[in-house]
Amino acid sequence: NVLDRYVVIGHPVAHSKSPQIHTAFAEQTRQNLTYERLQAPLDGFVPTVRAFIEQGGKGMSVTVPFKLEARALADTLTERARAAGAVNALRIVDGRILGDNTDGAGLVRDIEHGAGVALRGKRVLMLGAGGAARGAILPLLQAGAASLTIANRTAAKATELAAAFAAHGTVLARDFDALDGGFDVVINATSASMDDQLPPIGPAVFVPGSLAYDMMYGSRPTVFLRFAAGHGIATRDGLGMLVEQAAEAFQWWRAVRPDTAPVYAALRAQT
Numbered sequence: 354n355v356l357d358r359y360v361v362i363g364h365p366v367a368h369s370k371s372p373q374i375h376t377a378f379a380e381q382t383r384q385n386l387t388y389e390r391l392q393a394p395l396d397g398f399v400p401t402v403r404a405f406i407e408q409g410g411k412g413m414s415v416t417v418p419f420k421l422e423a424r425a426l427a428d429t430l431t432e433r434a435r436a437a438g439a440v441n442a443l444r445i446v447d448g449r450i451l452g453d454n455t456d457g458a459g460l461v462r463d464i465e466h467g468a469g470v471a472l473r474g475k476r477v478l479m480l481g482a483g484g485a486a487r488g489a490i491l492p493l494l495q496a497g498a499a500s501l502t503i504a505n506r507t508a509a510k511a512t513e514l515a516a517a518f519a520a521h522g523t524v525l526a527r528d529f530d531a532l533d534g535g536f537d538v539v540i541n542a543t544s545a546s547m548d549d550q551l552p553p554i555g556p557a558v559f560v561p562g563s564l565a566y567d568m569m570y571g572s573r574p575t576v577f578l579r580f581a582a583g584h585g586i587a588t589r590d591g592l593g594m595l596v597e598q599a600a601e602a603f604q605w606w607r608a609v610r611p612d613t614a615p616v617y618a619a620l621r622a623q624t
């Protein structure tokens with residue numbers, strides 16, 4: 354009776370919280386599986402995945418820098434993975450590689466259930482147009498956001514994303530200095546937080562009752578979240594998104610939905 358085997362593949366992967374999250378999900382739902390870290394060489398993603406499959410591996414979480422290679426490798430993609438242009442979860446079925454992207458769904462679920470903000474009818478502002486922003490657009494529109502405005506340092510990338518998703522809803526590209534009116538939900542999907550920088554926004558992006566969401570998480574609030582809090586705006590960091598994207602992947606693999614609340618609380622207590 355061999356345990357089903359799962360890994361998180363990345364480079365580096367030593368600091369990934371995914372093993373802790375998925376092991377907790379497995380205990381909670383009484384699933385017989387192992388979940389470990391697997392560091393692939395930077396130029397060795399595909400052979401590492403192939404070897405894992407030959408050894409009977411069932412699925413993997415994919416993290417930096419392999420999400421694009423994972424999309425290219427997958428035999429079949431879910432709609433949201435195709436829209437995201439990147440894959441963060443692989444599932445092996447009869448030797449075939451299925452690719453999904455659960456980051457955007459994780460974000461939506463954390464906004465709605467973690468922060469308690471229903472997205473239906475809301476005006477959403479997305480700061481950034483990188484991989485994380487792209488993956489979030491379709492799930493945000495499908496959750497019923499009334500409009501999605503994208504602002505990015507390199508304006509052409511925001512324009513490109515707005516055009517790519519125009520068929521799915523109201524998606525607008527705006528320059529930072531032309532962000533008129535307040536937004537109900539402002540999502541920081543830039544990596545500016547890593548450098549302790551605030552994207553070039555003013556307090557006018559918020560309205561009373563707005564939610565400021567930073568995809569980044571850590572031991573202290575980001576500059577963006579401190580800026581929002583300083584203007585009386587509710588804040589949430591990306592730790593919940595991390596746990597929720599894992600839950601989405603776990604459900605995809607195991608057909609059982611884990612309870613994220615205790616796992617989120619345990620991780621929060623460690624940060």
Ligand code: NDP
Pocket residue numbers: 456480481482483484485486505506507508510542543544545546547548550551552553568569570591592594595596598
């Ligand atoms: P990318 O490198 O793909 O994109 C980075 C984005 O940030 C680009 O839009 C870039 O603009 C912008 N940017 C970088 N520096 C600045 C700055 N100083 N001022 C303004 N804009 C800036 O990164 P990802 O999309 O993969 O990741 C973005 C963030 O999301 C990271 O902090 C990451 O940790 C987080 N994340 C969190 C997850 C979670 O589960 N919580 C999951 C995935 C990501 P430009 O185009 O002009 O270069």
